[in-house]
Amino acid sequence: MLQHPGKRGCRMKASAVKEEIKFLLFIFPWLFGFCFLFVTPALQALYYSFTDYNAITEPNWVGLENYEKLLHDKIYWKSLRNTLFFVLIGVPVNLVFQILIANLLNMKLKGIAFFRTFYYLPYLVPAIAVVIIWRIIFSDFGVVNYLLNLVGIESIRWFSEQWIKPVIVLMAMWASGSAVIVFLAALNGIPRYLYEAAKIDGASSLRMFFSITLPMITPAILFSVIIQMIGTFQIFTEPWVLNRGGPNYASYTYGINVYMTAFRDNQFGLAMAQAWLLVVLILIITLILLRSSRKWVYYEGEN
């Protein structure tokens, strides 16, 4: 069957196969890592999530027991609630802030590049240093409380159960740089004539913001929502270094819980069940966002 040298179809097939082989050779570094450092471990995690694996004795199949356990695990639900606070409140608050900052930096002013440079810088500060800085300025007798006192507000215990979550949201807000650049790029892509036409029609600037700017940057908003949602679901370092997820589990996130279940309690099977549930949760929310995007994201080329 393979020997029909005169037929074009076969020659094309041969060259297509050659092209595939060439491609696979070039992407081999990724493919190898993908297979052995991603797919294999992820499938192992799925398997172990149905076992009582503890890294010491042989794993025994326990069926859905780990997943059932989680239903009644108060700490697990607490960690999920805390994480949802960061996702459902922290991410939207930060997005609004980032869009405002991007608009600010998009003004045509002398020296605006200077502001851009410094607004971006905190994004590059290592999380551990962010925590140290925050511990210093938000300490009970720190500079933030001092400034509040000056305007007549009493000192706040920022790392208390009540305040620690908003403080962590503020940390993320401080490191907005990369998201702001995304919005800046999106703002730059808006054709000027839209504003000029609106101005001729006598539209107010607020009206222009909501009728032109915001719709035009919806693709960037969708992108940012998804990226930040996924990142926030995995938040670990800040609350961990701040107070090991405390006080009283107030900043105990999903990531911290997975870590503790695995490395403190040696319940690897249970931890991997948690990890897989997180993947499923993220997938569901991503799909919902993508589906809903048809209703609120504007794509050029459509009407």
Place this chain on the structure above:
Amino acid sequence: MELQGLRLSNLHKYLILIVGLVFFIGPLLWLLSTMLKTPGESLVFPPAWIPDPITFDAFRRLFTNLPMFPRWIFNSFCISVSAVIGTVLSASLVAFGFARTKAKSRHFLFIVLLATLMIPYQITLIPLYILYNNIGWYNTWLPLIVPYFFAGPFYVFLFRQFIMTIPRDVDEATYMDGGNAWTVYSRIIFPMSVPVLITGSIFAFVFSWVDFLTPFIFLQSESKYTLSVGLQLLIGTQSQDYPALAAGSFISILPIALLYFFAQRYFMEGVVLTKTRS
């Protein structure tokens, strides 16, 4: 641009920008001020804005109380530089494959590659921990370095976006001269990608430098720690010595800040290249 319509005078605009500047840079300036104070002065209320006297004793305490500190700086440098080398070598090769071969499977595999960016690390963390334990990589730098040699999806995406902007005519000319795909990659595309390779290198360096979780999970001996994990020890042992904490943070920020100020162009280009075209 829209804000212009609010009839704000330039003065008002600058005032708003300065408020923002205080928010973003104030904490860093406070860090600088704190690290030059005595421990006593760092705790007084109301706080002192400018240290008096200015002292560098915090750095001395840092290095005497944590004799490993210079070692951690060295470790972080070695690991981050390895991450850069691995990224440039592997991701550029893979990106070339995605951008320049005509294989049918490349569209599907590229979506797979992007999808892996969305999967949380928790899913592979524990099996990898077990794997690294079994092959003797636990408590070595290998888990922190080797994955960078397997082409991180972010960098493949970044490099591919750039390679797509290089006209295919250049490739064709090389093929005419009897070159093969490897010659095109090594002689043409790789050299032409240098700007984006620099961008990728900077990101790889920074992300490796600031990474906390990977060294935290896979390293045990203090002598092998990176700066991030080492600094965590500092918080544990000297939580009240604010100037020493500040000095330690300053050292962890300094290399990245310098890199940023000297290579700012590449930072911005990288972000724009990857994020606006997806």
